[in-house]
Each structure stands twice: as C-alpha cells, then as structure tokens.
Amino acid sequence: MTTEQNTVATWNTYGNHQLAREVELPELGQWDWGIPGTGPGTEVFGDVAGLRVLDLGSGLGRHAAHLAAQGADVTAVDASPAQHQRATTRYPDTPGLRFVQADAVAHLRDVDPYDAIYSVCSMPYLDPDRLLPVLANSLKPGGRLLFSALHTNSGGTGPSNEVAPRPEILRLPGTTEDHPVAMWVLTPQLWEDLLVQHGLTVEAVTTIASDKPDNHVSYRLYAARRPQRVPSRPRTSAPPPPHAAVGVGIIVHGPDGVLLGQHRRRTWELAGGTVEPGETFAQAAVRELREESGLVAELDDVRVLGTLLDRVGDVVRVTVPVVITRWSGVPQQREEAIGSWRFWPLDSLPSPLFVPSAQCLAAWRPELPLDYLPAHFQRYDTPGCA
Secondary structure: OOHHHHHHHHHHHHHHHHHHHOOOOOOOOOOOOOOOOOOOOHHHOOOOOOOEEEEEOOOOOHHHHHHHOOOOEEEEEEOOHHHHHHHHHHOOOOOOEEEEEOOHHHHHHOOOOEEEEEEEOOHHHOOHHHHHHHHHOOEEEEEEEEEEEEEEOOOOOOOEOOOOOEEEEEEOOOOOOEEEEEEOOEOHHHHHHHHHHOOOEEEEEEEEEOOOOOOOOEEEEEEEEOOOOEOEEOOOOOOOOHHHOEEEEEEEEEOOEEEEEEEOOOOEEOEEEEOOOOOOHHHHHHHHHHHHHOOEOOHHHEEEOEEEEEEEOOEEEEEEEEEEOOOEOOOOOOOOOEEEEEEEOHHHOOOOEEHHHHHHHHHHOOOOOEOOOOOEEEEOOOOOOO
C-alpha cells in the first residue's frame, strides 16, 4: 500500500470506531479551521450563496452542511468509506449538499471547475505534488482555495523544511489507542512556494493557535486564488528544430468546451503538430487529431483561421489555427507524450497553456483572458484556404 492508502485505511478505522460508538456531535455553532473556539470563521469565504464549493476531506460533513445552509452548492469528498457512511447517515437529504466517496485527485480530474475549494485540516494528508497540479485547474479563474494545515503538533514539533511526509498520531476518541498517519507538515514558505509553482496567488496566511498555555497545537490557514488570466509557457527553452517550424493547432470546440490534453511536461495544449510535405493545413489537422486523440473529422469540417507568425531563437515558427466543431469518437490517449484529453469550458481553461496553443485560442477568440508571447496573426477572410 502507498503512504496515502495507509492513511485512508487509518481514517477508515477511525470512522468505523465512531460509528460503533454512536456518538452524536452537535452541529457547528461556530466555524473553526482546526481548533474550536478560535477564528476566523466563514467570513473568509465572503458570500457563498449560489457558489459551487468543494470540501476536500469532509469527514462527518458538519462544515459542508454549515456552508450549504448559507446557500452554497457543496460537494463533500472523502476517501474513507466509513467517514462517507457517517456523513450520509447524518445528512441523508440536505438541500445543496452532496457527498462523494472518492480519492480527491481522481474526483478533481473529472469535474467541472469549482468557484471555491476548501479543506479543514485534511490537505496535509495528501501528497502536494500529486494534488496541487489538478487542484489548481479545478478552480475557475478567480476562484479561491482555503485550507488549514498543521503547523505545530501537540508535542511542540514544528513544520518540516522539506516536501516529504512524516508520521503523526491519530488517537481514537474515548480510548488511548494511537494510530500513526503520514502528513505533509510544511513551513508556510514551502506551502506558498508550492501554491505559486502551480499557478495560484497566495493572498493571506493566518495563524490559528489555542489560547491555552498547555496546548502546543497550532495551524496555518492559507488563502489563495487562481488568477483571472490563464498563463502560458513553452515546454522548453530550446527552439524547435527547423523541420518542425510549420504546424497546425486544432481547436476542437463543442457544447462542453474546447479539447485540451496534458503534455508529459505538464503544459496543456490543443491537438496539433507538424504539417507534412504535400499536405494541406486541413489534411494535417485531420491526421494529427486522429493520431493524438482518436477523434475523426472530415476535411469539409475543418475551418482554417489564418497563420500565426513568431520567432523562437533563430527559427521562424508558423502555426495555423483551425477550428473543428463536428467529429466522431471519444478522446483518448494515443501517443505517449500527451494524454488526459478532456473538454474544458472557455471560462475555466487549465493552466499553464503551451504558448502556441494559447496563441491559437487568442486568434480564434481574442476576448479570452490569456497571457502569452505575442505573435503576428494574418486572418483568412475567404473560405477555401485549407
């Protein structure tokens, strides 16, 4: 079992223990981020009415129910079957509240982006290198992330200066039985560096500590936001080889948004590639789309928008954006370098985009909030230019 799987098993033991005890905890009278009776409260969210909100590591579900009562549409995710059972038993039919038993990363990969994501003390149980890349793209542009993380444990041990898990103790309530769990207990600087690295802007870090002198436990509340504009970056600083200087960028657009895949170097990009000798731009688009994603389009369904011209080092790069709105098949990984194909809403594009893909999208829809290296775009004003 992996470190995270061991932790889920331990929390499942905890949940089953609580189910057997049949303890009825009261509803939250006051929101807390780890230490009851301490602030801040829900004011850090602002007005949540009508927002789609995700609770990561929701446990019994009391915090999720508290936000749902304020008008939020809350999805509460927990990987432990026993914790999920506790929550659904307690809140079988609460308006605006939905419980999901799933791995957090798996859930985030398959959902439309949320307006806000929060976690009360649960994020440090997940490997940040696994969680943060998908979490950042699961927020809408401008969406907020709020989470509390252990800073100093009950023994007075402070955070680590390296991104690695360490053992902490989970004690079963009403017993002296202790269970080790792995946690990423990191310094605020490390958490901030990780959040920024994955495209988020840190807005505030708040200390949460007990006012009791014999209680050493303290937490930090992190508030971060996904920028409104989507950044882009090249996969490498090396210029493309001369034979790869002319290519197509394929904008497959439908009711669910635009098709993007994730390169192994972590940039998100349109299907596309090099135009081979003797091919038209439309022929290259149909071939590359099939080879990369398995989708099949007809030549008559390809609309060539124009040409983008920029320079990478000493190489002139010509990229031809095309639009396809009719196709057959389901996107799937066909090549080793790029996969995770899915349709993204235009108001929630993932980050970072590959520079040529951002250039193509901006040529197609100039109003999209994209940051990218500029390129000269020559639009084709007449049909039949494929």
